[in-house]
Amino acid sequence: MFSMPLTDDAHLRPLNPWHAEEFLANLDRGRESMLPWVSPSFVAADLDGARHVLQRYADRWARDDGGIWGIWSGDTLVGGVLLVSLSTATGVCEAGCWLEPAAEGRGLVTRAVSRLIDWVVDERGLHRVEWRVTAGNVRSIAVARRLGMRRDGVLRQVAPGPDGRIDLEIWSVLAPEWRARRDGGVAD
Template identity: 90%
Template sequence: MFAVPLTDDAQLRPLNPWHAEEFLANLNRSREHISPWVSPSFVAADLDGARHVLQRYADRWARDDGGIWGIWSGGTLVGGVLLVSLNTASGVCEAGCWLEPAAEGRGLVTRAVSRLIDWVVDERDLHRVEWRTNADNVRSIAVARRLGMRRDGVLREVLAGPDGRIDLEVWSVLAPEWRSRHGGPDR
């Protein structure tokens, strides 16, 4: 198994179906906090649902079109990052994240997504990494800015939400931009 250090007490590791109990516990601690911002299909309500979410990403990983990794802090799963999509033919992927409130403010998501972008740009040779977020999600937009992404635009009222239609902001970073900011492929 591999683990990528993010801080002295936090690391990024693969999140697999056998982590379903830990994942459900994390979702239970963060459910109200993340529910407005993530797909309802992600926020599992029970152990079978948690297992299903993680299996869906394991299957995506096996098909080479996505994946999911957890952020553990002090031995506890506190959130994670994912490749919602990964298309090597087009050279485009979409990254995403979630984090429970107690773990916010420590730069864990920014560090984890940065590692993920390093991997898709350097190892998978993708050209474009997208970040799609509800236009009202100021924390997610702040992550995109910290990563040096550019705001491509807004998809107006593209998704149905609990209180009406929502706007979706699309941010991105291109491989040459990422490499120039982060010291090239030999970081």
């Protein structure tokens, strides 16, 4: 089985529909902290919904246009990273994440997204990785900054939210910038 270490006690591995019970338990532990920032369609409320979310990403993986991976701390699923979209035709993907509060502050998301960006840039040959974040989500914006992403702009009032329409910030890193940063060089 594929498993990639993130820390001494945390690792990244594929998240499949048969993980629905673990996924739902993870969502239940983090639901309140996730709902302001993550699409309600992702934060499943029951086992069928959790299975549906994971199946949707399994189908994306099969179509080569997305995927989902879990972050396990020990034997507990505490969060994950995903490719919301992936297009080899345009060379662009959108990455995302979620994490339950008990796992915050350990650098797990930054490490996991770094591994994901390495893969899409080096293995898949993509040119641009986007990070879309609701304005005000300071934790997610901090991840984008730690990854060396640049803020491209804001889509103002782009979608309805729980308290009115929301602004969405677009952050990105380009393959040459990523390689230079990762390899200790200077980006173009």
